[in-house]
Amino acid sequence: MHDLNLNSTIQIVSSVTKDADSISLPHNVLETLKEHTPVIVQGTVKGRQALVGKESTSAATGGKSSRITAVEIKLEDIQPLNTLPSDLIVASGTVFPPEQRHLQIRHDSSLREALKFRSKAARFIRDYLVDKHDFVEIETPLLFKSTPEGAREFLVPTRNTGMAYALPQSPQQYKQILMASGMPRYMQIARCFRDEDLRADRQPEFTQVDLEMAFANGEDVMRTVEDMVRALWSQLLEIKQSDEAFSRLTYDEAMSRYGSDKPDLRFGTDIRRIEYMLPVDLVSKIGPLTDPIVEVVKFSLSDDIAAMRQFVNAFMDSPEAQPFITNPDGQPGIFIIDSRRPLQGLQSFGFEAAEQLEEILQLQDGDLVVLQARKNAPFSGGSTPLGNLRLALHKAAVKQGLLPTPQGFAFTWITDFPLFSPNNDSDPGQGGSAGISSTHHPFTAPKTAADVDLLLTNPLQVKADHYDLVVNGVELGGGSRRIHNAAMQEFIMRDVLKMTEERIKDFAHLLAVLSAGCPPHAGMALGFDRLIAVMLGKESVRDVIAFPKSGKGEDMLVKSPTRMTEEQLKTYHLRLRDG
């Protein structure tokens, strides 16, 4: 067993003998076995690699791999080790329901390979950071406490009536404490938890590559992470990125040009702001908004105007278009350029505006011109309707064969996020009573001295020293330089966010730690599940997690969560509210 290469494919050679009637003959046993039966085989090794003694194998240990070794064994004895239920039929390519995740893993070699790749990537990251860059991997507690920054944390009740731990959304506070503890480079591949309505591709528990550096600023962290990502791509995917630094966009640029704080830069359909060139009376007709921002994006997909009409109609009839049609700020305007009917469509903007648009956008026959209005005010959230529409139209065009499937990896850093965002109705904000919340978390430092000056007078204009790493429209992770000074941290909590004294007290430990001479520090976290999914070109993180939860947060295989028993509730001095 110890000398067996687990990626070997073993071929058993056996043939009918004279005593063909005896059912105990190895050959006859072999013939009665169902596929996927684990067996012990005894025989003589032939073929390429000499193996000594008794070896065991099964279809389960085979499968395609880059390290296949073919071995041939002449059968002398075979013994089945378990039975397969007769109703279990495993056809090649079967997609099993989530209840049978074990069968999916066993029969889907791409899923097995993804899990192996994940293991390899984790080792690579640790080697890179711990071995080559002096980071120390430090395990931080998962039984943490509930703090105001975390509205959506799972609780873990204790036997001490009314007291509970909370599962951390990230090791943020502990890693900052480590920076004040004389551990200048921390890393951890850490499990994190988030109890929120699960979006398409979110899991209630997820893994992040977490790091923090003392005596460092955002540039140090970005350089470290960028170099690591480059090494990951070149070593594990054998894709060499250019040695040039990843491109950078400020949050404002990203939002203006792509309507998204995680733009996909593999296609260059830039958005432009145009309300300034439109007649005032027209702007008021575009939608219900007063003094809106009006933006435009152009798609050049084909010069076949009829085909384009068909494409647009098909898109607008598809479910993907629903959110845009029902946008309370007004529907998009979509125009198809047709030089035989000059300015038709666009002419509703008036001659001057239409001409200006034509010139700026360099319009040609068949071009799609898409307009959308939005509120002219700071907002929270990572995308505009036009940004989303840009992506949806691009996807539809790729699907229709009007555009090639984007290839490669386009990395970019998004910087200069707003430090605070206005609270909105659906998310009342955890910050305090100031009507604003920290865009990321209350420990993020303002970017410059000028930003510090704006904290009291115009907090929504303050830029954060925060950075996100984005590739192909996916946010791989984010980080920031942190506030390392207790007075500044307390000022932001009390005077800017206007947290109550009680809430500030929940952070007393952090303030005490910062005040004990904590050095400047900055860090970052990369979503590990998403990183692996992106590297392998998988649609969903579920394809790179051994036992993912369903959209409802259930593990369909083991059937979790389960109903609490009366005894369990008693142990934790709890009672159900509705019953």
Place this chain on the structure above:
Amino acid sequence: MHDLNLNSTIQIVSSVTKDADSISLPHNVLETLKEHTPVIVQGTVKGRQALVGKESTSAATGGKSSRITAVEIKLEDIQPLNTLPSDLIVASGTVFPPEQRHLQIRHDSSLREALKFRSKAARFIRDYLVDKHDFVEIETPLLFKSTPEGAREFLVPTRNTGMAYALPQSPQQYKQILMASGMPRYMQIARCFRDEDLRADRQPEFTQVDLEMAFANGEDVMRTVEDMVRALWSQLLEIKQSDEAFSRLTYDEAMSRYGSDKPDLRFGTDIRRIEYMLPVDLVSKIGPLTDPIVEVVKFSLSDDIAAMRQFVNAFMDSPEAQPFITNPDGQPGIFIIDSRRPLQGLQSFGFEAAEQLEEILQLQDGDLVVLQARKNAPFSGGSTPLGNLRLALHKAAVKQGLLPTPQGFAFTWITDFPLFSPNNDSDPGQGGSAGISSTHHPFTAPKTAADVDLLLTNPLQVKADHYDLVVNGVELGGGSRRIHNAAMQEFIMRDVLKMTEERIKDFAHLLAVLSAGCPPHAGMALGFDRLIAVMLGKESVRDVIAFPKSGKGEDMLVKSPTRMTEEQLKTYHLRLRDG
């Protein structure tokens, strides 16, 4: 920053200049700084290693290390980056309260070194298993489900009324599922949770090195782990263990000879069973037990009889002796051999027994002879009172200088544990209504075919294919060959443990997985916190955990757990029972 060796010690050289009055002069700033203040220093590098440009450092990044490089910088500018509170006094060797864990880490280089060693050991283990032995590290869910095997698991309520996840005590079930999923070698350095009254050195969350191998038995696992442990000791501690296999003791041998299933083999004070040589009427006088086992252990500490008397009296007066004095099965008998008063003490056993004892134990002047009775019946638990007394007396003798402090590492495997243990009053057992519980967990396989035959007739006599790795009286971990056949697993649950149908249903997922042709498999888990503590000779796992919980399960630094708010309770449809 990137070129700075983080283990460097940097010496700042500065001297008074003519303008000694200006407080902004670098030298004067330097003189006003408190110790442990983070600073940015600008200057010219002298000394051994040339560093380029601006460098930052602090006392926090220094400290003793094996890679110290001395660098000298002539001060040109210095800028403090944070302030220390004036009431914070840090004398060398200060032991900080747990509330100031950050200061303890910063000022206790042995704690920092322990955390670095831990990080290094984790990397070594992953390299060993993943890189060299084809294991795949697979992250298994922490939001698991409550199952009958786990009476002491934390619950994590969900927003779905009455439904909860449970935090796993180990990845046991998921790793067995992986064995059925065609991932033949699994490993994980996994966080585990246990909600129980915290013993001296237990944490509610802990880390284990978890592994499982398909098409493997206990011998394969023991060999893999033994080789890895040997490599850990030789590579990280530079202590070469002999190439001989670790010694082995069966559970019965360990309990008979050392009164413990995790014996410290560094000292050879073996226990012997002697009730057969004692007169029947005497045995009945030894304590309240009917037909007890009577055992004896000898200590040869000194031939100074008066000194031994003093030692015994001091021990019996110490708090350590309390459990033995109050043992409901009878106190120990302790005799000091004195040839001037032949057979005194032992003579109460009658001439024949006393002579036999003298001969068997080869008694000499000053020897301590310690007797203890215990019930003659299978029992649950890992030690006998005499086993504990053996350790306590040994410890007292070392403290008194009567014995040398044990040195080195004595590894041993304990095998052949009973598969089941009788339930006792304090632990009613989670198994079922049969009055017995699985000694470890219900997935452990019986050792031999003969053991399988005993399952229904005499379950307490059935040996498990379970093995513990013990070093110096500490259990490093345990493992077993698992039941890989669904019918056998169901038989043990239903017919041997007599679980209710409802409880068996909680394991339906595991039975389904085993029935899908699961290969034979075996595995093990090593307590990682304990492993590191043992390797570094630390008394407590708290000395190798960055942020350990207190004896009450509290994190004194961040102050967790905290009181649940009414809003939080509402979110999870819960209410407190007492209020």
